Amino acid sequence: MSTKWAILGGGLTGVTLARLLSEKGDEVCVFEKEAKTGGLCISEERNGFTFDVGGSHIIFSRDTEVLEFMQNVLEENREFRNRNTKIFYKDLFLKYPFENGLSDLPKEDLFFCINEYVKNLVAVEKGEVAEPQNFKEWIYYTFGKGIAECYLVPYNEKIWNYPTEKMSKHWMDGRVPRPPVEDIIKSAVGIETEGYTHQSVFSYPVVGGIEALVRAIETPVLDKIKTGCEVTKVERAGDGWKVTAGGDVYEVDRVISTVPLHVLLPMLSDIPQNIKDTVGALRYNSIACISVGIEGEIPDISWMYVPEMKWGAFNRLSFPSNFSTKVAPEGCSSILAEITYNEGDDISKMTDEEIIEHTVSGLREMGLAGDNVVHTAVDRFKYAYVVYDVDYLENIKIAREYLEGLGLDLVGRFSQFEYLNMDGCIRSVLNFVENKS
Numbered sequence: 306m307s308t309k310w311a312i313l314g315g316g317l318t319g320v321t322l323a324r325l326l327s328e329k330g331d332e333v334c335v336f337e338k339e340a341k342t343g344g345l346c347i348s349e350e351r352n353g354f355t356f357d358v359g360g361s362h363i364i365f366s367r368d369t370e371v372l373e374f375m376q377n378v379l380e381e382n383r384e385f386r387n388r389n390t391k392i393f394y395k396d397l398f399l400k401y402p403f404e405n406g407l408s409d410l411p412k413e414d415l416f417f418c419i420n421e422y423v424k425n426l427v428a429v430e431k432g433e434v435a436e437p438q439n440f441k442e443w444i445y446y447t448f449g450k451g452i453a454e455c456y457l458v459p460y461n462e463k464i465w466n467y468p469t470e471k472m473s474k475h476w477m478d479g480r481v482p483r484p485p486v487e488d489i490i491k492s493a494v495g496i497e498t499e500g501y502t503h504q505s506v507f508s509y510p511v512v513g514g515i516e517a518l519v520r521a522i523e524t525p526v527l528d529k530i531k532t533g534c535e536v537t538k539v540e541r542a543g544d545g546w547k548v549t550a551g552g553d554v555y556e557v558d559r560v561i562s563t564v565p566l567h568v569l570l571p572m573l574s575d576i577p578q579n580i581k582d583t584v585g586a587l588r589y590n591s592i593a594c595i596s597v598g599i600e601g602e603i604p605d606i607s608w609m610y611v612p613e614m615k616w617g618a619f620n621r622l623s624f625p626s627n628f629s630t631k632v633a634p635e636g637c638s639s640i641l642a643e644i645t646y647n648e649g650d651d652i653s654k655m656t657d658e659e660i661i662e663h664t665v666s667g668l669r670e671m672g673l674a675g676d677n678v679v680h681t682a683v684d685r686f687k688y689a690y691v692v693y694d695v696d697y698l699e700n701i702k703i704a705r706e707y708l709e710g711l712g713l714d715l716v717g718r719f720s721q722f723e724y725l726n727m728d729g730c731i732r733s734v735l736n737f738v739e740n741k742s
């Protein structure tokens with residue numbers, strides 16, 4: 306007998322679940338509170354520009370099955386590009402990642418980075434450096450004081466909006482190895498070395514921005530999706546569940562939540578205080594994405610990290626018109642700035658006009674814009690990044706055990722509460738659909 310599923314949230318995870326569960330013959334209904342599906346993967350067309358307003362997205366993955374899925378659903382609507390990523394450091398465009406662009410550094414900084422890298426490496430080999438206990442210690446332990454202080458600590462503190470010594474290092478273990486000394490020396494003397502090669506060629510929809518991916522995935526299940534339909538209550542009903550969404554009550558066999566844990570909890574009744582406190586303690590960042598349309602050209606860069614505060618609060622600038630020629634009007638180019646923030650901080654108190662002025666003046670200082678700005682907009686998303694603080698592992702275990710113990714299934718970036726990119730979300734869906742009992 307087929308199962309009847311309620312899927313809470315119609316972001317990339319929700320629509321992919323709907324498609325794959327339907328293909329298995331199950332009955333699904335997706336409830337999405339916004340007027341359209343997509344979540345963080347939405348794109349808006351305004352004044353002839355198409356921007357990914359939940360942050361700049363590209364399609365890449367080490368997971369070949371997932372990568373093929375994303376590329377196949379887009380059919381002809383995709384283009385491949387070579388990554389040309391930079392770090393804006395002291396007026397210079399450094400090659401990314403930082404440790405592969407050392408020869409671009411001013412001489413003093415170059416010496417600081419290599420000298421400290423080698424000193425640290427020797428000390429680590431001799432067992433003189435204690436095992437790192439947090440993210441900041443992990444950065445120093447892996448790269449040495451020079452690379453840490455010139456780039457990795459300031460950049461990470463900007464994007465996470467949180468001190469690196471208060472962050473966990475578990476998500477680095479096995480993911481980012483110490484660069485071999487040969488690569489550091491090669492990079493320092495200017496011999497080309499490449500890092501993060503799984504991203505060196507990426508794809509992107511020709512038209513429609515990243516939202517085109519969501520539209521392509523949901524096509525076969527459009528009639529199973531209810532938009533403008535906020536879920537407000539989820540309760541047990543015999544062996545199944547009752548879901549209240551958009552004011553109506555739906556009876557289903559099982560519920561999969563893809564909405565943030567912080568949003569799911571108030572939908573449930575009789576939650577113990579310790580669970581409320583635990584979920585409340587899970588940290589996340591919000592994002593403001595500033596779309597800037599330019600008349601004229603921009604440098605041939607895919608995206609650029611900006612560790613220093615002096616240029617502005619944005620940690621990353623992307624150049625969407627370099628991903629597809631169809632996302633900006635003829636003769637125009639586009640820049641998307643991303644600023645992370647938390648409720649109550651200075652950025653959260655700025656009006657959209659102030660954020661635009663702040664961003665555009667930074668772009669002018671950096672030489673990326675002049676009097677040629679023809680379009681601006683700000684879009685904010687409350688749940689943008691999971692922040693792995695030092696209590697994360699303990700808190701997420703308690704929260705997951707409790708919610709899964711109720712019989713709820715959790716899939717997706719803020720439901721699993723993990724740093725999942727689109728490929729990670731789709732992988733979670735594939736695993737879920739395969740293993741569902």
Ligand SMILES: Cc1cc2nc3c(=O)[nH]c(=O)nc-3n(C[C@H](O)[C@H](O)[C@H](O)COP(=O)(O)OP(=O)(O)OC[C@H]3O[C@@H](n4cnc5c(N)ncnc54)[C@H](O)[C@@H]3O)c2cc1C
Binds near residue numbers: 359536
């Ligand atoms: C700045 C930035 C850049 C990124 N760049 C990339 C990239 O280049 N490549 C990549 O692979 N990934 C990238 N990602 C990650 C990618 O955006 C996510 O992995 C993916 O969008 C998560 O999808 P999701 O469906 O799990 O969550 P979400 O997109 O958060 O979807 C959750 C959905 O639930 C809905 N919802 C919430 N509350 C309710 C409710 N009460 N009732 C009904 N619906 C509700 C929301 O409206 C939303 O649509 C980026 C993320 C950010 C923040």
